[in-house]
Amino acid sequence: MKRILLPAGGAVLATGLLAAGLAGTASATPAPTDEYLAKSAQQVADIIDFWTKSDNAALKSATAYHWDYKEVKKLVQKGGYVADTKPGVVAPIGEEKKVAAKVHNVNVPKTIGKVFFEGRDGKLYWCTGTSIQSNYKNLVSTAGHCVYDLAGNDEVVSRWVFVPAYYQGKAPYGIYVGKQAFTHYDFSIYEDFDRDYAFVTVYNGIGGGAGKAAQVTKGEFDKHVGPKWVDEKDITAAEYTAGVDKYGENGPFKSKAVDPKVETVAKPADVNSAADAQKYMDADGHNGVKLVGVEVTKGQYTAAPDGLDNNAKFIGMTGQPLSISKEEYDQLSAAKADGKFLGELTVTKDKNGNATAWFKQQFYIKKWVKATAQTRYWVETYYVVDVKYVDNGRLGDVVGGQGFAYNQPTGKYVRTFGYPYAEHPDGSKPYTGVTVKNCYGKTSAKLVGSAAKKIEEHVALKCAMTPGADGGPWLLKYSNAKRLGYVNGVTSTFNDQDSNDRVDYISSPYFDGETNTVYKAAANTASGPMFPFPKP
Numbered sequence: 026m027k028r029i030l031l032p033a034g035g036a037v038l039a040t041g042l043l044a045a046g047l048a049g050t051a052s053a054t055p056a057p058t059d060e061y062l063a064k065s066a067q068q069v070a071d072i073i074d075f076w077t078k079s080d081n082a083a084l085k086s087a088t089a090y091h092w093d094y095k096e097v098k099k100l101v102q103k104g105g106y107v108a109d110t111k112p113g114v115v116a117p118i119g120e121e122k123k124v125a126a127k128v129h130n131v132n133v134p135k136t137i138g139k140v141f142f143e144g145r146d147g148k149l150y151w152c153t154g155t156s157i158q159s160n161y162k163n164l165v166s167t168a169g170h171c172v173y174d175l176a177g178n179d180e181v182v183s184r185w186v187f188v189p190a191y192y193q194g195k196a197p198y199g200i201y202v203g204k205q206a207f208t209h210y211d212f213s214i215y216e217d218f219d220r221d222y223a224f225v226t227v228y229n230g231i232g233g234g235a236g237k238a239a240q241v242t243k244g245e246f247d248k249h250v251g252p253k254w255v256d257e258k259d260i261t262a263a264e265y266t267a268g269v270d271k272y273g274e275n276g277p278f279k280s281k282a283v284d285p286k287v288e289t290v291a292k293p294a295d296v297n298s299a300a301d302a303q304k305y306m307d308a309d310g311h312n313g314v315k316l317v318g319v320e321v322t323k324g325q326y327t328a329a330p331d332g333l334d335n336n337a338k339f340i341g342m343t344g345q346p347l348s349i350s351k352e353e354y355d356q357l358s359a360a361k362a363d364g365k366f367l368g369e370l371t372v373t374k375d376k377n378g379n380a381t382a383w384f385k386q387q388f389y390i391k392k393w394v395k396a397t398a399q400t401r402y403w404v405e406t407y408y409v410v411d412v413k414y415v416d417n418g419r420l421g422d423v424v425g426g427q428g429f430a431y432n433q434p435t436g437k438y439v440r441t442f443g444y445p446y447a448e449h450p451d452g453s454k455p456y457t458g459v460t461v462k463n464c465y466g467k468t469s470a471k472l473v474g475s476a477a478k479k480i481e482e483h484v485a486l487k488c489a490m491t492p493g494a495d496g497g498p499w500l501l502k503y504s505n506a507k508r509l510g511y512v513n514g515v516t517s518t519f520n521d522q523d524s525n526d527r528v529d530y531i532s533s534p535y536f537d538g539e540t541n542t543v544y545k546a547a548a549n550t551a552s553g554p555m556f557p558f559p560k561p
Contacts, residue, residue, distance in 0.1 A: 057543040058213045059550075062172075062185045062203035062225070066254030069202050069555040070238045070410055072184045073231050076141065076200060083149055085194040087141050089446035089458055089493030090150035090171060115158050115548075117509040118426035133461045134508035135198065135424045137442045138189035140167050140496060142182040145174045151458075153443040153497035154187055155427055157224070157512055159548035162421025165201070165225045166429075167496030168515050172206040172223040175216055181206055187227055189424045191444075193459055198424050199230030199417035202555070207547035209539060217479045221517040221534050223496075224547035229554040230417030238408050243277055246407035253409040254555075265402035277405040285396040290314060292334050292393050302333060305393075313396060318389035322367045326388035339389040346371060346384035354383035416554055429544055430501050430511035431536040435470040435484055440503040441531070443494025443516055451526035456491060464488030464531070468499070468514075483532040484514055491519060491528050499533050512536075 063069050076083045136156040143149055152171035157164050165187045174182050185203035188196045204227060209220035246253055260268075260278075268278030293314055296302050305316040318339045321329070329338045346369075349357075360366035368387035372380045417423055446458030456462065469485045486499070495517070500510030514533030522530050534540070 057207050057546040058210050059205050059207045059546070060172075060181045060213075061205055062181055063228075063555075064204075065256065066252075066555050067238060067256060067408060069228060070252070070408075072186060072202050073200065074238070075184055076186055077231075081194045081196065084141060084188065084191070084196070087149035087151045089444070089491075090142075090144070090152050090495060091447040091492030114431075114511055115429040115544075117428035117507075117511070118156075118158050118162065118421045119507075119509070132505050132508050133442065133463070134427070135190045136427055136508075137461055137497070138187055139191040139444055140165070140171050140185065140187050142171070142185040144182055145180065150182075151444065151493065152495040153493070153516070154225075155442070155498040155512065156187075156189060156420050156424050157498075158426045158428055159226075159421065161226075161548075161551045161553075162419040162426065163226050163228075163552045164426070164547055165203070165227055165420070166427075166498060166512050166515060167223050167225065168517055169208050169212040169221040169223045170218075170517075171496045172203075172208065172225060173213055185225070187225070187420070189420070196232075199232040201227035201230045201420050203227055204552040205547070205550060207543050207550075209543050215479070218517060219480055219482045219534055220539075222515050222536070222540060222543070224544055226547060226550050226552045227420055228552050229419055230423060232415045232417045238410050241407050241409050243275075243405075243407055246409060249409040253407070256406045256408065257403045258406065260402050260404050262400070262402055264404070268404060277407070278402075279405060280400055280402045283399050283401045286399050287394050287396050289335065290393050290395045296333055299333075310396070314393060315396070317392050317394055319392050320367050321388050321390055323369055323386075323388050326390065329390050333391070335391060335393055337391050339391050346386040349383050349385050351380070351383055354385070357385060425509065427498060427500060427509060428511035429541075429548075430513040431541045431544075432538060433501060433513050433536070435468045437501060437513075438465065438467055439486065439499045439501055439513065440465050440510065441486060441488065441490075441494075441497055441499045441514075441516060443490050443497030445490040446493030447491040449491060449527040450521060453527070455489075456493065458493045462490055462494070464490060470535075480518070480532070482535045483517065484535050485520075485530050485532045487529065488531045489528055490516070490531060494531070 063072055134155075138154060138156075140152040140154040141149065142151075152167055154165045154167035154171070157166045172181060172185065174180055185206070187201045187203065189198045189201075203225045205225065207224045207226075209217075209222070211217040212220035212222075241249065246255075257279075265278050265280055268276065272278060293305070293311075296305065302316055305311045305314060307315075310316070326338060329336060331338055354370060354372070357366045357368075357370055361368075361370065368385050371384045371386070373382040373384070375381050420426070440463055442461050442463045444458050444460075445456040445462055447456075448454040464486060466487050484499075490497075497516045498510075498512045499514030499516070501513045503510035513536050516531050517534055518532045519528045520530040520532060521528060
């Protein structure tokens with residue numbers, strides 16, 4: 026398992042009114058990163074309108090995404106993968122309590138489809154993706170480079186949608202707008218192609234067509250039956266007052282109290298003793314000012330001066346070590362190694378050297394802070410859409426979803442699917458990108474490396490598919506009868522091993538325990554419908 030070192034994080038200061046400073050555990054696994062692809066109802070409506078207007082003209086005009094076309098090279102032996110945990114699988118949708126059969130005939134599953142998006146260059150592209158099992162039946166797996174525009178400073182692409190079973194401008198099962206894209210930290214930050222995979226949550230599918238979103242008045246909005254939403258824009262207090270004077274309390278201008286602004290202030294003039302400070306130590310403080318304890322290290326505490334000013338020692342807050350359980354001791358030890366627990370840990374042992382009791386001790390300095398009440402002011406804008414769309418429902422309920430597998434050994438047969446389109450390096454073009462193609466064979470870890478893309482742990486498969494197939498699933502135990510298997514990779518790179526200027530191998534990141542961490546984060550994230558479309 027290759028690991029790119031993460032930037033060192035600063036110590037976390039636990040603040041609170043004389044708080045004891047609860048500490049959490051820290052994980053050695055890099056957290057998944059996620060980015061919103063479409064967050065507001067207006068964004069979703071605009072995306073749907075863009076792809077579906079003029080009889081799906083934009084879908085028909087897109088071309089295969091092959092930003093790395095000039096980089097078709099040989100894979101070389103370079104380290105190879107290392108399984109980081111035990112092998113694991115998640116059953117496909119509908120097969121949660123069954124075992125997938127080993128069938129080698131080829132029937133294309135309706136879970137396979139095209140991922141469409143707009144690049145930073147303004148051009149329209151597609152990759153391949155598949156519906157995959159998740160708690161909310163709303164997940165698509167694809168390649169990381171089909172979500173992040175690596176040529177555009179690693180920003181996510183625009184207008185991302187998934188169309189299962191796409192064929193020549195037709196969306197037989199609806200169009201699914203991407204909500205959040207989950208990737209590995211090493212890919213989104215460092216462009217490490219050993220982590221070139223993504224799991225994207227999608228909103229419920231949209232079928233039919235729709236009128237363009239229209240801005241309306243508050244009264245028209247309240248009367249409208251069908252898709253509608255409210256956008257909010259922050260304004261000043263003066264703008265709010267003027268708006269209320271014009272439209273009244275029931276108009277579009279709104280306000281509400283929000284979390285107070287907290288800032289450090291000087292010691293109050295009337296505090297000259299510990300007794301004086303006591304009135305500032307309750308939950309409400311005194312005249313908006315209160316005294317809090319900020320946790321520091323023992324060294325910082327020792328170096329701090331005595332007294333009542335800011336950053337002085339908080340007398341009494343070190344006290345005697347507190348008895349804790351072994352479980353809490355272990356948790357705090359891990360947190361301390363990660364800089365997230367600043368106190369001291371000690372163990373009492375018997376004459377045989379066996380631990381009998383565990384203790385923690387924490388250290389605090391004073392902070393005088395003042396909380397100032399804050400109010401948020403905003404104005405609402407109201408939008409409605411003529412009801413022509415229908416809600417096709419959740420992706421997994423409509424087309425099913427493939428299973429998921431990780432930490433599997435190589436040398437196993439897989440079936441991979443995709444929509445290849447681009448020409449080979451020699452200029453020949455055997456694929457149209459119209460229909461789904463597939464390859465079948467045993468995976469190999471012997472051809473894994475590419476310095477240009479930081480690849481050290483890819484898995485290879487003999488296959489002549491070209492770009493357009495990017496993001497297509499590599500399915501273990503694919504069943505022809507059920508059209509289901511287990512996603513154990515996604516097509517990432519295209520390679521020419523015999524130097525004849527034709528693609529003959531493709532490669533995928535090795536799906537390990539860290540892949541599973543990214544997958545689980547996505548699989549446990551809801552999306553649902555963006556607006557209340559009627560059912561068909």
